[in-house]
Amino acid sequence: MSSLKNVEEKHDVIVVRTTGYFNNEAGDAVLGVCNEKMENGKSKFLIDMEDSTVVNSIGVSVLIEIIEQLQEIDGAMAFINLAPIVEKTFNIMGITKYCTVYASEDEAIEKLS
Amino acid sequence: MKSNLKNLINKLVIDMSKRSIVELKLPAIPDIELAATKTSEIVAKHMKLSEEKSAEINMALIEACINAFEHSKSKKDIYIKFIVDEESLTIKVIDKGVGFDKSKVKIPNIEKKLKNKRKRGWGLKLINELMDSVEWESSEKGTTVTMKKMKKL
Numbered sequence: 641m642s643s644l645k646n647v648e649e650k651h652d653v654i655v656v657r658t659t660g661y662f663n664n665e666a667g668d669a670v671l672g673v674c675n676e677k678m679e680n681g682k683s684k685f686l687i688d689m690e691d692s693t694v695v696n697s698i699g700v701s702v703l704i705e706i707i708e709q710l711q712e713i714d715g716a717m718a719f720i721n722l723a724p725i726v727e728k729t730f731n732i733m734g735i736t737k738y739c740t741v742y743a744s745e746d747e748a749i750e751k752l753s
Numbered sequence: 754m755k756s757n758l759k760n761l762i763n764k765l766v767i768d769m770s771k772r773s774i775v776e777l778k779l780p781a782i783p784d785i786e787l788a789a790t791k792t793s794e795i796v797a798k799h800m801k802l803s804e805e806k807s808a809e810i811n812m813a814l815i816e817a818c819i820n821a822f823e824h825s826k827s828k829k830d831i832y833i834k835f836i837v838d839e840e841s842l843t844i845k846v847i848d849k850g851v852g853f854d855k856s857k858v859k860i861p862n863i864e865k866k867l868k869n870k871r872k873r874g875w876g877l878k879l880i881n882e883l884m885d886s887v888e889w890e891s892s893e894k895g896t897t898v899t900m901k902k903m904k905k906l
Binding site: 661663694695696697698700701702704705707708711723724725728729732733734735737738 | 784786787790805808809811812815816819861862863864866867872873874875876878879882883
């Protein structure tokens with residue numbers, strides 16, 4: 641759980657806040673939360689990466705696995721507080737084709753819920 | 754002719770004297786690539802590179818280190834050389850692994866990755882996109898990736 645700052649639910653959206661280096665462990669931690677919540681019927685996820693300004697492609701690859709699972713249940717994943725280099729990495733890898741990056745948490749919750 | 758050669762050598766000596774080299778040797782321990790990025794940040798600050806360029810270098814360096822440890826199938830140390838000159842920062846990441854055939858590496862795209870079981874394999878694409886130039890030399894004795902970021906572009 642050290643890669644996750646906290647997990648909370650807001651208007652049926654699961655908000656996952658990460659912390660530290662977003663590597664394979666952090667990716668797996670987010671995947672674990674998403675899997676658990678999907679089993680309980682949740683399908684909207686907002687990932688707050690304010691405290692994860694450094695990522696690697698292995699961690700981000702795990703997010704592709706989550707996108708794939710969400711496509712099967714017509715769910716959605718979105719992001720807030722991305723450092724510019726993290727957003728650029730997401731653009732290069734194509735993550736932002738499938739997930740919206742919102743300017744604020746309030747806007748994200750409003751659009752997702 | 755002799756004079757031209759002398760001038761050329763003088764210029765080379767002056768250019769070399771303007772170069773700074775920082776070298777690192779990293780063992781294969783988890784997240785050690787972050788040690789390389791700390792050095793990279795200090796070098797980038799010394800060169801007065803923008804935060805954007807510094808972050809791009811860090812990201813490319815992380816990927817190059819991961820490739821060196823993982824894709825070379827080697828548990829041996831890797832070596833990183835930062836070569837600073839007036840116009841650019843050149844970073845060499847060297848491993849003593851088994852090498853790889855770059856022509857066999859497929860360029861990833863997310864549409865295919867969403868259908869495939871294997872989601873990984875983005876390192877080369879990220880390095881190519883984030884740096885100004887990238888060269889690969891690989892043999893059965895190891896791989897050297899040479900990445901360059903220009904100070905102004």
